[in-house]
Amino acid sequence: MLEGLVGGLTDIIYPNKCPACKTKVVGRWHDHFLCGHCRSKIKKNLPPFCHSCGRRLSKSGFAKNICPSCQKARMHFDRAFSPFTYEGPIKEVIHEFKYRGKDYLGKPLSRMMIDFVREYNIGAHLMDSVVAVPLSKARLREREFNQAHILAVHIGQAFNKEVLSDVLCRSRHTLTQTELKPEERLANVKDSFLVISPAAVNGKNLILVDDVLTTGATSSEAARALKDAGANIVFVLTLAN
Ligand SMILES: [Zn+2]
Ligand SMILES: [Zn+2]
Numbered sequence: 001m002l003e004g005l006v007g008g009l010t011d012i013i014y015p016n017k018c019p020a021c022k023t024k025v026v027g028r029w030h031d032h033f034l035c036g037h038c039r040s041k042i043k044k045n046l047p048p049f050c051h052s053c054g055r056r057l058s059k060s061g062f063a064k065n066i067c068p069s070c071q072k073a074r075m076h077f078d079r080a081f082s083p084f085t086y087e088g089p090i091k092e093v094i095h096e097f098k099y100r101g102k103d104y105l106g107k108p109l110s111r112m113m114i115d116f117v118r119e120y121n122i123g124a125h126l127m128d129s130v131v132a133v134p135l136s137k138a139r140l141r142e143r144e145f146n147q148a149h150i151l152a153v154h155i156g157q158a159f160n161k162e163v164l165s166d167v168l169c170r171s172r173h174t175l176t177q178t179e180l181k182p183e184e185r186l187a188n189v190k191d192s193f194l195v196i197s198p199a200a201v202n203g204k205n206l207i208l209v210d211d212v213l214t215t216g217a218t219s220s221e222a223a224r225a226l227k228d229a230g231a232n233i234v235f236v237l238t239l240a241n
Helices: 001-013 036-041 068-072 088-099 103-119 135-141 148-160 184-190 219-229
Strands: 080-081 127-132 168-170 193-195 205-210 234-237
Touching: 001 148, 036 088, 068 088, 103 148, 127 148, 148 205, 168 219, 193 219, 205 219, 219 234
Parallel strands: 080 234, 127 205, 205 234
Antiparallel strands: 168 193
């Protein structure tokens, strides 16, 4: 009875539509928030993973455990992990979550990240706290919420880790990375993060959460600020790469 009532309310609060292709989803939205077609089209990120950026290694990178692009430019984080590749339905959903104000997508999306951490035994038990990659104040006003923070809160809850909010911030406004060429992205975000309370991260092993890892420049710079402030290990966890 209560189950039915909660299910009914969920239907009212959350649109029963697939956020990727907008067709009606049959069944409980939370269990199947994507339609069957989009679920089958999502591209999982599969091992072997690059021991730096977390992308699937091709044959050429396999011997060194590090992909060619990470061999060229070393990242400041220790390792990054993503359950999906950034294309198809997952790209659509992330777009809806990030730019169309659909904060309720944070729960099912973070669940997929949590499942990935459990499936690949990523060592959440070794981590102390969770930190979200922050937005600049101007961008936060524009979007009204930080999508990475929403993901971080769910991930923190799942692994019983403290979420450190207001610890890391943007020290200056940067251009949107998606509008820049890959080679311009590092310069755009370089030295753009600031740790407000170094004592909160000093000696800690941190899970740094963001929605997408593309060139890795943003996560790498955020990790650098955390490490400069004394963080021990920084693992990056994103939805897609
Ligand atoms: Zn769909
Ligand atoms: Zn790599």
